[in-house]
Amino acid sequence: MSEVTFATPTNASTNATAGKDYLIYLNTGATEANPTWTLLGGQRSGDLSRQADEIDASHKTSGGWKTTLPGLRSWSIDLESVYLAGDAGAKFLEAAFLAGKRVHIKFEYPDKSYITGWGAVTECSLKTPHDDVATISGTIKGDGALSDVQQPSA
Template sequence: MAAQRPIRPTVDKKLMGREVLVFLDYGEGATYADPVWSLIGGQRTADFNNSADAIDTSDKNSNGYGDSEPGMKTTEIAMELIIKPSDPTIGQLYEAYENNEAVDILRWVDGGRSTRNWYSITEMSESAAYDDASILSLTLTGKGEPTVIEDMADPRESA
């Protein structure tokens, strides 16, 4: 009998940040109907935010307390990337920003809830500290309701 050690079984899988990747629909023959998902290089963060405007529904019967209902909803992806000048996806993001063009983005979650939407690049800034990597910070603001895809296969495997 071979020597072995027991492996602790996974009780509840925890989602790691490294399992969340952002892709740009970009490549030869890419269309919205038949996307070519290209991984955006140098990703450090890919934060997703859902929010709704608050509609004040307070009235004289609120006993001095405010009341509100959700209004218009928006989505946003905030990303930080290590700048890789040779990465074509980063070049495409700069081009889209300069031309005020929306980009087709997939925020893929390994084994979880992925989202796809058109996004406007509403903030793009670079930091270049003397003793650190050059960082590109992006804010992508959603255009309308995102498409939610549960348990989507890894887009890199179909490329």
């Protein structure tokens, strides 16, 4: 099939993105400097959450209104994937949980830009209902900051 070009809207506020186009990868290589990014197969969801603790800065002269400052920040990813037999990403996630090892993750946006970070697999569950597909779900809690958004190398 030949290459086809499609027009795109000029109003960027109408360019919603589909959740199916956000992907999670795990570094299954030996180093952070030269990662081997392995897709976690069968993804259904990969929810990235970023939070900050609340520091109460209220005082008697604030007019009766509470004042809050952001404190320590954290991030986590809650994920669920169809459990695909032989999927290298799922096997690696399970192995990291069982070994108590941190994982190096890549969270990829639809335009292929991405962020990376290190985290601990704090939950890793296998669901096997009798009337549905088996799924693996888990939580990765961040260890330090996520990277700035990076562009894929050409």
